[in-house]
Amino acid sequence: MDKANWERTPQWPLNTGYGPRTTAEEVIGNIDLNGKTAIVTGGYAGLGLEVSRVLAKAGARIIVPARSLQKAEAAVASIPGVELAELDLADPVSIDRFAHTFERSGRPLHILVNCAGIMATSEQRDGRGYELQFATNHLGHFQLTARLWPALERANGARVVSVSSGAHRLGGINFEDLNFLSQPYDKWKAYGQSKTATALFALELDKKGAAHHVRAFSVHPGTIVTDLSRHLSDDEMKAMGALDEQGQRTITKMTSEHKTIPEGAATIVWCAVSKQLDGKGGVYCQNVDIAQPVPKERIHEPGIPGVFPWAMDIQAAERLWQLSEKLTGVSFQI
Structure with missing residues (x-):
């Protein structure tokens, strides 16, 4: 099968039996x-730590890249056999160094979970001048996946799972002003753009990778209290239903959207290993199933589950891929 014969997996629930x-x-x-x-x-940390723990418990060999090895060592101490390596997703040199070291081992890579990220930060830019949330959440993972492509091919049946967010509802990719140079910076618009990019990346990667037995998925894990929320104020956390009467950051009401960390990690793990997804890919998933599409007219309905049109737009995915190659200077050897 080549890219021209790629058959898009329907963006529609499978009724998996999970929830x-x-x-x-x-x-x-x-x-x-x-x-x-x-x-x-x-x-x-957070969802990623739970994903690492559960995959390791099932027998997988886990490699965890981290900016702070000291912090990571303490966190993964209870997971046997975890390998740690330095990686800063906002630093292209660091990405290449990590990937080159793994590639030299000659090992196949069966599962790549792009889980790291930042959220709702103040206006910041990486060393290239790119808006930091887009640079970290999307471009960093784009470059990492490209550099690890030979190892993914060697697996002869790999999956790439990229953690997106329901925040993609905040908007599509602003191709004319990606870095907020002509408009006032909005931390939520920037976050939403980066998470739409994550979904579009999975869509295009699946189209390009299916012929090489590499399938890709994007995931909305739900609203979970983790260190990702460190840049948010207590008022913002309260508005999200994540601050109790004692001022502790915790989910105050469990809904289909609000989850514990083990629940939030479930869809990520499902996309990484489930036979229910054999032969499928390129879809946005949540609640341990493929999410249903939501028409743009329902954008103002709070908490509505599903995926909006701009996060499953094939033309936008192609355009984003080409732009990402240009911005990173990195191309997939597909």
């Missing part, structure tokens, strides 16, 4: 991942 309260351990069940290798960015 918003399903945990990552329930998804993994008795699946045996012995002999499999997985890289989990952000795999030492």
Whole structure:
């Protein structure tokens, strides 16, 4: 099968039998991942740590890239056999160094979970002048995946899972002003743009990678209280239903959107290992299923589940891919 014959997986629920309260351990069940290798960015904190733990428990060899090895060592100490390596997703040199080291090992890469990210930061730019949320959440993972492409091909059946967000509803890619040079910076617009980019990246990567037995998925894990929210004020956390009467940051009401960390990790793990997704890819998933499409007219309905049109637009995905190659100077050897 080549790209021209790629058959797009319908963006429609499979009725998997799972749901918003399903945990990552329930998804993994008795699946045996012995002999499999997985890289989990952000795999030492929050959702990433739970994904690392559950995949390792099933037998996978886990590599966790981290900006702070000292912090990561303490976090993953209870997970046997985890390999740690330095990686800063906002630094192209660091990305290349990490990927080159892994590539020299000659190992296949069966699972790549692009989980690390930042959210709602103040206006910042990377060393190239790119808006930091877009640079970290999308461009960093784009470059990392490109550099790891030979290892993904070697697996002869790999999956790439990129963590998006329901915040993609905040808007599509502003191709004319990606870096907020002509408009006032808005931390939520910037975050939403980066998470739309994550979904579009999975769509185009799946189209290009399917012929090489590499399938890609994007995931909305739900609203979970992790260190990702460190840049938010208490008032913002309260508005999200994530601040209790004592001022502690915690989910105050469990809904299909609000989850514990084990529940939030469930869809990520499902996309990484489930046989229900064999032969499928390029879809946006949530609540341990493929999400349903939502028409743009429903944008003002708070908490509505699903994926909006601009995050599953094939033409926008192609345009973003070409732009990402230009901005990073990196091309996939597909």
